[in-house]
Amino acid sequence: MKGIVMRSTGSWYDVRGEDGKDYECRIRGKIRLEGIKETNPVAVGDRVEFDERDRMITAILPRDNHILRASIKKVGHSSVLAANIDQVMIIATLAFPRTSLGFIDRVCVSAEAFRIPQIIVFNKSDMLDDEGRGKLNEAMKMYTPIGIKCLSISALHDNITPVTSELQGKVTLFTGHSGVGKSTLLNRIAPHVRQKTGDVSTFTGKGTHTTTFAEMFEVGPGTRIIDTPGIREWGLVDMTQEELSDYFPEMRERRLDCRFGPRCIHLHEPSCAIRAAVQAGEIAPSRYESYVSMVTGEDRKK
Ligand SMILES: Nc1nc2c(ncn2[C@@H]2O[C@H](COP(=O)(O)OP(=O)(O)OP(=O)(O)O)[C@@H](O)[C@H]2O)c(=O)[nH]1
Ligand SMILES: [Mg+2]
Ligand SMILES: [Zn+2]
Structure with missing residues (x-):
């Protein structure tokens, strides 16, 4: 049967079959996609063929695209964050935790390499002081003219319609540092999802890595969101x-x-x-x- 990978733990894959049912599958032997040399051969969003009796993924169907990042600490180690996506939504916070513009630019470049559109959602607007609001306006004025859409919201307090209207009918990857509110935003968009969220440490000012696996959620007809674990650093892969x-x-x-x-x-x-x-x-x-x-x-x- 054919299906789509909804969740990946690295050893188990939840595959949604064409029959609408979910199957917990493993990979048979070493299936490799031609031209892909990453450590995780199957990623969330991959379209696969699987055997529903012994629950084995037997083939990965050709990808439209994928988004790659390299680990900065482990040299030579890169992973596919997701495959077959329509757009990347970078959830960023200028404070608590602080997302640097350098990080945002690295994500944008990695997406742009596959011509995947990017949207930056500056979250936690409720936590900004005057100086923070100034920086936010500057950042938005910088990215918007180069074709990167920017939104400023508070996932906790605001009406989030500006975000949901960008998602309709598309597969969107949520990415960003830990603690920026990716799962909080997903829960607001799709209350039935109930992703676990975690506090930002008042000591380090950083998130506590609450989401541990990438997972795709169906939030409306044809509308899917992939929530991912927070990323500390984003390295570029295979670019001259x-x-x-x-x-x-x-x-x-x-x-x-x-x-x-x-x-x-x-x-x-x-x-x-x-x-x-x-x-x-x-x-x-x-x-x-x-x-x-x-x-x-x-x-x-x-
Ligand atoms: N003040 C404020 N807090 C927020 C907002 N959005 C999220 N938070 C809080 O930020 C903390 C982290 O939120 P999460 O949704 O767990 O963050 P995440 O990006 O999913 O983090 P990881 O799963 O670790 O990558 C939680 O305590 C949320 O309640 C916001 O707009 N304003
Ligand atoms: Mg999360
Ligand atoms: Zn030049």
């Missing part, structure tokens, strides 16, 4: 220095004007159109900083 600027929408067109053309990595080359645009205030300094950190970073080179 030359291609990286292609995944920054504001650099993609401009880089054609660099004197060294596609070989320019926009660091010290003469007549670089990207650096000129930064100097002219057409590319945000913080985006360029993120770019530099990624293009010179160790995690990219694996």
Whole structure:
């Protein structure tokens, strides 16, 4: 039978069969998807074939896309967060816990590499002071013009219609640090889900890693949300220095004007159109900083 992977623990997979029933399956031997070398061969969102009698996944059907991240601590270790998704929703908080713009940019680049649209939801607006609100406005003004939709909400107190209307009929991956409110938001959107949520430590200001497995929830007809465990750091996978600027929408067109053309990595080359645009205030300094950190970073080179 064919089915779709709804939940993955790494050794067990909950597969929703075409008959609408859920089956707890394992993987037979080593099935590998051509061209994929990650440690977890089957990810949430994968369409699979399985044997409903002995509960074994026998094949993974070709993917439309997937989203990959590398672990920064474990060199050479990367994992597929989810497969066959329509968009990524980055849940971010500027305080408690703090999400850096560098982290947001890394997620955006990883999604953009597969042309998966990104939406940033700045959560916990109720916790911002004047300074925080200023930073929020600046961030929204920076991302919106480059085609990344931004929303500001409080998952606890606000009407969340602006978020739900972005989700209709799509498969959306929720990602972000631990404690930013991914599961809280999911519970507001789909009260029948009842995901466990956990407090942010007042001592470290960080989340406590409450969600431990990626899981996809059906929240309406054709509307699915994948809730995932919080991520501390996001490393890029398999990108050359030359291609990286292609995944920054504001650099993609401009880089054609660099004197060294596609070989320019926009660091010290003469007549670089990207650096000129930064100097002219057409590319945000913080985006360029993120770019530099990624293009010179160790995690990219694996
Ligand atoms: N003040 C405030 N607290 C919030 C808001 N959204 C979530 N929280 C709180 O933040 C804490 C963490 O929420 P979770 O939903 O567990 O966070 P998560 O992103 O799922 O975290 P992990 O599962 O660990 O990755 C909980 O105590 C929530 O009640 C918000 O908009 N405002
Ligand atoms: Mg959670
Ligand atoms: Zn250049």
